[in-house]
Amino acid sequence: MDLLGTKMAPPFRMVSKYFVTATFAYAVLCICLALSWNDIHGHFFQPHLLSLTHIGTLAWITMVIFGAMFQLVPVVLEVPLWSARLGQWQFWIYLTGVIGLTSGMWMFQVGLYLDISAALVAIGGYLFLWNMLRTMLTVEKWDLTGYFLLAGLLYFFITITLGLTLAVNFGHPFISRSHIDFLKIHAHFGLVGWVSMIIMGVAMKLLPMFAISHTYSLRPMWFAFWCVNLGLLGTMVEETLGGPNLLLMIYAGAIGVGLLSYVIQIILVLRVRLRKALDVAMKHAIVSFTFLSVAVVLGYTLVSIPSESPLYSQLSLTYGFIVLFGFISSLIIGELYKIMPFLIWLNKYSPRAGIAVVPTMKEMVNERLAKAEFLLTTAGVVIGAIGLTTERQIVFGVGAALLATASVLFGFTILGIYRR
Amino acid sequence: MNIFKLSEGDMNPEFAAKPVNQDDLNLTGSIEEDQLSQERGLVLETLRSILDPELGINVIDLGLVYELRVEPNEIYVKMTMTTPGCPMHGSIIEAVERALKMFFPLKTSSVDLVWEPQWTPERLSPGAKEQLGFR
Numbered sequence: 001m002d003l004l005g006t007k008m009a010p011p012f013r014m015v016s017k018y019f020v021t022a023t024f025a026y027a028v029l030c031i032c033l034a035l036s037w038n039d040i041h042g043h044f045f046q047p048h049l050l051s052l053t054h055i056g057t058l059a060w061i062t063m064v065i066f067g068a069m070f071q072l073v074p075v076v077l078e079v080p081l082w083s084a085r086l087g088q089w090q091f092w093i094y095l096t097g098v099i100g101l102t103s104g105m106w107m108f109q110v111g112l113y114l115d116i117s118a119a120l121v122a123i124g125g126y127l128f129l130w131n132m133l134r135t136m137l138t139v140e141k142w143d144l145t146g147y148f149l150l151a152g153l154l155y156f157f158i159t160i161t162l163g164l165t166l167a168v169n170f171g172h173p174f175i176s177r178s179h180i181d182f183l184k185i186h187a188h189f190g191l192v193g194w195v196s197m198i199i200m201g202v203a204m205k206l207l208p209m210f211a212i213s214h215t216y217s218l219r220p221m222w223f224a225f226w227c228v229n230l231g232l233l234g235t236m237v238e239e240t241l242g243g244p245n246l247l248l249m250i251y252a253g254a255i256g257v258g259l260l261s262y263v264i265q266i267i268l269v270l271r272v273r274l275r276k277a278l279d280v281a282m283k284h285a286i287v288s289f290t291f292l293s294v295a296v297v298l299g300y301t302l303v304s305i306p307s308e309s310p311l312y313s314q315l316s317l318t319y320g321f322i323v324l325f326g327f328i329s330s331l332i333i334g335e336l337y338k339i340m341p342f343l344i345w346l347n348k349y350s351p352r353a354g355i356a357v358v359p360t361m362k363e364m365v366n367e368r369l370a371k372a373e374f375l376l377t378t379a380g381v382v383i384g385a386i387g388l389t390t391e392r393q394i395v396f397g398v399g400a401a402l403l404a405t406a407s408v409l410f411g412f413t414i415l416g417i418y419r420r
Numbered sequence: 421m422n423i424f425k426l427s428e429g430d431m432n433p434e435f436a437a438k439p440v441n442q443d444d445l446n447l448t449g450s451i452e453e454d455q456l457s458q459e460r461g462l463v464l465e466t467l468r469s470i471l472d473p474e475l476g477i478n479v480i481d482l483g484l485v486y487e488l489r490v491e492p493n494e495i496y497v498k499m500t501m502t503t504p505g506c507p508m509h510g511s512i513i514e515a516v517e518r519a520l521k522m523f524f525p526l527k528t529s530s531v532d533l534v535w536e537p538q539w540t541p542e543r544l545s546p547g548a549k550e551q552l553g554f555r
Contacts, residue, residue, distance in 0.1 A: 075507040209503045210474065212552070214541065274541050275475075276553030338474075345473055346511060353470070354515030355522045360476040 010070050010084045012347040017091055018067030019340060023414045025059035026329065030400070030407035037397035040317065040388070051106035056324050057190055058098045058121065064332050065198050066090075066128055068339060069149070073135060076205055077146055082134035086127055094124025101167070111171040118167035125160040129153055144221055148201025151229055155193025158236075162186040180307070185239050191323055192255060193232050199331055200224070200262055207266065207285060210338060211273035220265035227258025252303040256296040263289045279362070280370040284334025287378050291326030295319060318388045325403060326381040333377065333410055337365055340417045348420075364420045369413045376406035460490050466523050467497070470515050474508060477551055479516065483543025486534065495520055495529040500539045509533060 009015075032052055033040070039048045066087075074081050081087070100117025104110070132153055139146060163186055169175045175182065204221060207213070234251030238244075266289050270282075278286070298319040305312045341361035349358040384399025386392075467488075468480045479485055479499065487498035497516060501509045513533050520529035541554065 072507070076505060078505070205505075209506060212475075212502055212541075274544075274552050274554045342474075342507065349473070350511040350514070353473070353511060354517075354519035358473070360471060361473050362476060 009074060009346065010081045010087060012343065014084050014087050014091075015067050015071045015343060018063050018070070019336065019343070019414075021091075021095065022060050022063035022067065023336070023411050025055060025063060026333075027404075027407040027411045029055045029060055030404040034397070034400040034404035037400045038393055040393075040396060040400075047105055047108040051102045053320070053324070054098070054102050054105060056329075057195070059102065061195055061324075061328055061332065062125075063094075063098075064336070065195065066094075068202060068335075069132060069198070071339070071343060072202060072205075073132065073149070076202075077136065077139045077143075077149075078141060079135055079138045082131050086131045090124050090127040090131070093120055093127065097121035097124055114167050114170055118164045122160045122164040125156060129157055144218060144225070145201045145205045147225060148197050148204070151225070152194050152197035152201065155189045155197060155232070159186060159190040159194050162189070181239055181242075185236055187320075188235065189232065191328070192228065192259075195328055196259070197228070199328065199335075203285065203331065203335065204265070204269075206335060206338065207282075208269050208273075210275070211270060211282065212275045213269045213273045216268045216272050218265070220261045220268065224258040224262035224265065227254045227261060229258075231255030231258060249300075249303055252300060256300050259292060259296050263293055279337075280365075280367065280374050281334040281337040283374055284330050284337070284377075287374075288327050288331035288334065291322050291330065291381065295322045295327055298322065314389065314391060318385050321388055322381065322385055325377075325384070330377060330381070333373070336414065337370055340414055341365055344417055344420065359420060364417050366413055366416045369409050369416065373406045373409040373413060376402045376409065380406055456490060460488070463488065463490055463495055463520070463524070466519050467516065470512070470519055472502075472508065472512060475502075475552070477548045479512065481545040481548040483545065483548075484512075484539065486537075491527075493527055495524060495527050497529070497531045498534055499531065500534055500537075502539050504535050504538070 029052060032055065036048050036052070039046070070081060070084075070087055073079070097117050097120025100113065101121055104114040104117055132149075136146070136150065162182060165175070166179060166182055166186060169179055208216075231251045231254030234254065235248060238248045238251060266285070270286075298315060302312065302315055302319055305315070338361070341364040345358075345361055345364065352358055380399045380402030382399070383402060384396050387394070387396025387399055464480060467485060468478045471478050472482060472484075475482065482502065484501065485497060485499045487496070489496040497520070499513075499516070501512070513531055516531050517529065520527075520531070541549075544552070544554065
């Protein structure tokens with residue numbers, strides 16, 4: 001009998017560390033955003049904004065992805081994790097690096113401090129890549145999710161390598177071209193390549209399972225896979241070589257079409273679902289993919305605007321804000337309402353299931369808190385985005401305050417699951 | 421006779437009174453019919469107390485059990501999951517094994533997880549459909 005789900009799962013404490021740290025980091029991110037509401041305007045290349053972006057991408061999003069992949073890859077691809085011990089070491093190296101990097105950016109402490117911190121982040125990232133690739137080497141049954149994960153890992157390698165290069169270039173400039181060109185590749189490979197590839201692949205596995213959806217075509221998902229990858233690799237080549245703008249727009253268009261194709265895939269999955277009632281996790285997913293559609297339109301608009309124009313800076317902030325909070329964070333929060341009860345149930349209640357009354361996963365989540373968090377997060381993103389687009393700082397401040405409140409509620413909801 | 425009465429605390433009251441869709445199960449046995457049917461009933465009740473922790477519906481009403489064989493010295497269960505590669509499959513199978521071992525200690529029990537034929541929504545009991553909001 002094949003019982004990989006429980007027998008091969010990595011130690012609870014190891015995986016749990018990643019999720020708890022990420023939840024804490026999300027609250028720190030949202031609270032810092034609310035406190036520095038008056039700094040978020042103008043060009044995106046400024047210390048506080050860079051620091052906040054990296055708290056979001058490294059301490060929150062990437063930390064969650066690490067934990068989720070450690071937990072789910074053995075189950076989804078039916079292979080044991082290569083080394084749980086390496087996962088423990090990676091955590092501390094990576095966390096030290098992230099704290100150093102984000103604090104260094106906040107204080108604009110360039111030089112050795114930033115170099116060492118960026119190197120630690122990169123080492124942590126490379127250790128994760130090594131662990132995952134060694135794990136995936138033993139996979140026998142590859143499916144679409146597996147390909148998404150593999151592509152995501154490739155982009156992660158490029159993102160952290162570019163990130164390290166850019167951090168070193170801060171203190172000891174050696175890149176002859178504008179670092180903004182490389183920053184664009186770094187940001188897009190990080191958000192669309194690494195983060196989106198992974199969460200799209202994982203969501204495609206989890207959503208049909210939670211919604212109990214059967215018999216739907218996977219063509220839009222395959223189409224999305226090829227479009228996004230072709231678009232990303234094309235934009236990298238064009239940005240690096242400084243090719244014609246038309247080609248860049250075609251590649252950016254391919255990414256946009258790919259992402260929208262993925263949204264269509266999700267609609268197909270949800271249309272045939274047996275579980276009609278939408279819980280908070282599902283609502284988060286639906287809102288997230290709506291924001292993704294908005295981000296695609298905004299992103300494509302940005303490609304067609306000269307990067308020197310004030311409108312470009314203004315829309316870039318809105319775009320980044322919607323991608324980070326509306327699409328990625330909203331989806332991750334929803335998935336954590338499923339992953340955390342699963343993790344804790346597996347560790348705490350699974351050994352007693354069948355011979356004693358144990359709670360269901362739904363009963364482990366405080367639905368009222370989660371609903372309040374969902375409403376505040378959604379309202380926060382909408383109001384914040386309006387504030388950024390119209391350049392009304394006070395409106396953005398209200399949105400950021402709502403997000404900060406929601407992040408605290410989210411933290412309490414996760415804490416509540418632990419205490420069940 | 422290997423009869424074990426389940427205590428009320430171990431049962432899921434929501435499903436305890438609902439009829440079992442016995443036509444869907446391949447029930448075979450070889451001991452006296454009355455004793456056999458009594459034991460089948462108890463095994464079914466035991467399985468009905470085991471919930472899918474994500475859906476909150478028991479494995480019988482979900483239609484996950486393909487075959488149940490109760491013999492004088494043995495209980496055999498062949499079952500599936502609603503989705504191939506379901507992360508909960510290990511826990512649910514272990515729960516079934518654990519329950520059978522505990523409530524029927526004098527019988528050897530074995531549980532096979534199969535992915536073919538694939539589970540379909542038609543296997544859901546009317547109660548489960550109602551709970552899922554599926555019409």
